[in-house]
Amino acid sequence: DVKVTQSSRYLVKRTGEKVFLECVQDMDHENMFWYRQDPGLGLRLIYFSYDVKMKEKGDIPEGYSVSREKKERFSLILESASTNQTSMYLCASTPGVGKYFGPGTRLTVT
Amino acid sequence: SQKIEQNSEALNIQEGKTATLTCNYTNYSPAYLQWYRQDPGRGPVFLLLIRENEKEKRKERLKVTFDTTLKQSLFHITASQPADSATYLCALEFSGGYNKLIFGAGTRLAVHP
Numbered sequence: 001d002v003k004v005t006q007s008s009r010y011l012v013k014r015t016g017e018k019v020f021l022e023c024v025q026d027m028d029h030e031n032m033f034w035y036r037q038d039p040g041l042g043l044r045l046i047y048f049s050y051d052v053k054m055k056e057k058g059d060i061p062e063g064y065s066v067s068r069e070k071k072e073r074f075s076l077i078l079e080s081a082s083t084n085q086t087s088m089y090l091c092a093s094t095p096g097v098g099k100y101f102g103p104g105t106r107l108t109v110t
Numbered sequence: 111s112q113k114i115e116q117n118s119e120a121l122n123i124q125e126g127k128t129a130t131l132t133c134n135y136t137n138y139s140p141a142y143l144q145w146y147r148q149d150p151g152r153g154p155v156f157l158l159l160i161r162e163n164e165k166e167k168r169k170e171r172l173k174v175t176f177d178t179t180l181k182q183s184l185f186h187i188t189a190s191q192p193a194d195s196a197t198y199l200c201a202l203e204f205s206g207g208y209n210k211l212i213f214g215a216g217t218r219l220a221v222h223p
Contacts, residue, residue: 004153031209040118042199042215043154058210090153094209098144101153 003027004102006091011107019078021105023091031094032074034058034066036087037104043090049074081109112137114214116200122220129190131217133183133200140202143176143183148197148216157198158185190221 007022025032031050035043035058045058047066055066063085067075074093078085086109092099115134123129133143141162146154160167160176160183167174173186187194197218201211 033210035213040215042114043201043211043213045210045212048210092153096209097159098156099146099154099209099211100156104151104153106151 004091004093004100006089006102006105008105009103011105013078013081013107013109015082015109017078017081017109019081019107019109021076021078021089021091021107023074023076023102024072025074025093025100026072027093027095027100028071029093029095029100030071032068033092033094033099034064034074034076035090035092036060037090038087046076081107083109085109112202112212114200114202114212116198116214116217118215118217120218120220122222123190125191125221125223127190129187129194129219129221131185131198131200131219133185133214135181135202138204139178139181141205142203143174144201144203144211145172145174145183145185146199146201146213148199150197154199187219190219192221192223195219195221 004025033048034046037043049055049068065077089105091102113136144159145157148154171188175184197216199216200214
């Protein structure tokens with residue numbers, strides 16, 4: 001079974017803090033993604049990566065950056081957290097057909 | 111820009127009936143259309159994928175149809191059970207896009223005993 005794990009299920013941070021969200025997949029997938037999910041808006045793509053050290057902006061990259069130093073690990077970084085970044089963050093990887101999602105990190109920025 | 115519409119109101123049905131969920135999209139037809147299930151507080155789980163040249167796909171009690179003329183997909187769950195209660199997400203994937211998906215907001219299904 002494919003496993004996608006995320007470093008935290010719940011996280012509370014203060015405005016202005018730098019936040020790291022980690023995602024690890026164990027199936028050697030090339031492509032990995034970070035989404036955020038907000039009520040009524042569905043999942044929106046923040047960034048994705050199609051190979052080590054390669055990254056592409058998604059639909060809402062502002063205020064975020066990513067890092068992919070190893071194939072199995074894809075990190076999302078909030079450079080200076082703001083209250084409008086309070087959300088559920090979901091990481092996913094894919095072998096090509098269908099996506100495998102992690103359990104999500106519910107981030108609250110106060 | 112591409113838009114996906116799923117019924118935002120919850121669908122309530124009786125156990126044993128067929129649930130039908132709708133996904134409508136605007137502009138370009140995707141190469142693939144996917145359906146996911148999401149339980150509260152958890153990540154989505156991939157259910158089915160249908161290609162643009164396929165009309166219908168089945169998997170156990172699930173059936174998906176894809177009409178590129180109407181720009182619509184229907185997702186059916188036959189002989190529904192309370193365990194099928196969840197939010198169902200429709201997602202579009204376009205060719206040459208590194209498997210990027212555009213998601214709808216989802217429809218919540220509640221199956222009552």
